Each structure stands twice: as structure tokens, then as C-alpha cells.
Amino acid sequence: MRKIVIAGNWKMYKTQAESEDFLRGFLPYLQETPEEREVLLCPPFTDLSGLSRNLHGSRVQLGAQNVHWEEYGAYTGEISAPMLTEIGVRFVIVGHSERRQYFGETDATVNLRLRTAQRFGLTPILCVGETKEQRDKGETESLISLQLDKGLVDIDQNNLVIAYEPIWAIGTGDTCEAVEANRIIGLIRSELSNPNVSIQYGGSVKPNNIDEIMAQPEIDGVLVGGASLEAESFARIVNYKLV
Numbered sequence: 001m002r003k004i005v006i007a008g009n010w011k012m013y014k015t016q017a018e019s020e021d022f023l024r025g026f027l028p029y030l031q032e033t034p035e036e037r038e039v040l041l042c043p044p045f046t047d048l049s050g051l052s053r054n055l056h057g058s059r060v061q062l063g064a065q066n067v068h069w070e071e072y073g074a075y076t077g078e079i080s081a082p083m084l085t086e087i088g089v090r091f092v093i094v095g096h097s098e099r100r101q102y103f104g105e106t107d108a109t110v111n112l113r114l115r116t117a118q119r120f121g122l123t124p125i126l127c128v129g130e131t132k133e134q135r136d137k138g139e140t141e142s143l144i145s146l147q148l149d150k151g152l153v154d155i156d157q158n159n160l161v162i163a164y165e166p167i168w169a170i171g172t173g174d175t176c177e178a179v180e181a182n183r184i185i186g187l188i189r190s191e192l193s194n195p196n197v198s199i200q201y202g203g204s205v206k207p208n209n210i211d212e213i214m215a216q217p218e219i220d221g222v223l224v225g226g227a228s229l230e231a232e233s234f235a236r237i238v239n240y241k242l243v
């Protein structure tokens with residue numbers, strides 16, 4: 001049985017005080033959320049401890065936006081898996097296109113981070129996706145295959161979420177057609193040894209397109225950036241309607 005995982009990736013937004021404000025507005029909406037939907041917030045590192053305390057006893061899980069592959073060491077600016085698990089973090093985003101684009105993340109380092117996340121009991125969310133240029137050249141399928149082949153070496157597919165995020169759809173308002181996202185996610189699934197891995201769509205998911213996206217049979221959730229920053233908008237996404 002594939003799980004529905006709906007995650008908000010706050011990227012580099014929200015101070016600790018702002019994150020607490022968000023929570024006060026957001027939590028009441030979860031009374032309407034069907035039990036089987038897993039709800040996840042991935043805030044900046046500085047918000048994790050405070051949110052972890054405030055989320056105690058709630059159904060919202062916490063995710064980090066990155067994790068280093070070593071358990072500890074002289075790696076200025078990085079964060080380790082035990083530091084995250086100690087404060088109640090359960091998920092971690094790995095290989096987001098912004099990490100690949102701005103911080104030199106490669107499929108090889110993505111694989112190292114995935115391995116370490118799993119070794120310490122975190123569930124990684126592996127992000128894959130193509131640029132506009134790669135899509136225009138017809139390279140989408142081969143590029144994603146390569147990202148999966150290299151990223152998933154020796155990875156346990158029983159403790160994994162994948163997010164398909166076409167880079168041209170991130171933060172642009174230019175959502176990938178739901179049917180096309182469904183097609184690519186179906187292709188991703190066909191390359192996995194475990195067909196029950198939850199596969200999310202990410203890229204300009206909004207309250208006005210969530211119902212159509214979640215109506216697609218291959219799509220098991222969403223990874224939401226901008227629209228997860230405001231309580232009411234993320235609540236509408238989490239409480240999507242079955243159409």
C-alpha cells in the first residue's frame with residue numbers, strides 16, 4: 001500500500017517566531033485531514049527544535065532540508081543525521097534541485113547522503129527532475145533514469161520517498177500538466193524494485209491545482225514550496241478533495 005505524503009518545504013523562509021505563528025494557524029485545519037495522509041513540514045534547521053516541541057503529540061512530522069553523509073566531523077555549515085534524529089526529525093530532503101544547482105550536489109553525493117540518512121533511521125525524500133532545456137531536447141526520461149540509477153545504488157527502497165520536481169516548474173507558477181507529471185512518475189515507478197515507494201510531484205503546487213494533481217493514479221503526494229508558507233494555503237493542499 002502506497003502512503004500519501006504531503007510535505008511543505010520552507011526553503012530559507014521563516015524565523016523561529018514565524019514558524020510558531022504558522023503552526024498556531026495551521027494545526028486546527030488538520031482536524032479535517034483524513035488519517036491516511038502523512039503531513040510533513042521541512043523548515044530551516046533553526047526552526048526544527050522549537051517545532052519539534054510544539055508538534056509533540058500532533059500528527060505532523062518533521063523533515064530537514066539536507067543531511068551530511070558523515071556522522072560528525074570538520075564540515076563547516078553542514079548538519080549530521082544524529083543531530084536531526086535527536087530532536088525528533090523523521091524525514092530529510094536529499095538532492096533538491098536548488099542544492100544541485102547552487103551548492104555542487106551531484107548524484108554521487110546524493111547517494112552518500114541517502115545512505116547515511118537511512119543508516120540513522122531517517123526517511124529520505126530523493127528529488128529528481130529536469131531543466132527546461134533538457135525537456136526541450138527530449139532528455140527528460142534519460143536524465144531521470146540516470147539520477148535514479150546513480151542515486152539509488154545500495155539504497156533500501158522500503159524506506160524511501162521520491163519527489164519528481166521538474167526544475168522549470170519550481171517557483172514559476174508554471175505547473176507541469178497533471179497528466180504529464182503522472183506519466184513521468186509512472187516511468188519512475190517502473191524503474192524501481194519496490195513499486196510501493198511513494199512518489200510525490202513538486203513544482204508550483206497551489207490550492208487551485210492540488211485536487212487535479214492528487215486525482216492522478218501514480219501521484220502519491222506533493223512537495224510544496226511557496227504555497228506551504230501560509231497556513232491557510234497549505235491547509236487547503238493537505239485537505240485536498242478527491243475528484
Ligand SMILES: O=C[C@H](O)COP(=O)(O)O
Binds near residue numbers: 203227
Ligand atoms: O521543494 C519544493 C519545490 O521546490 C517546489 O517549490 P514551489 O512549490 O515553490 O514551486
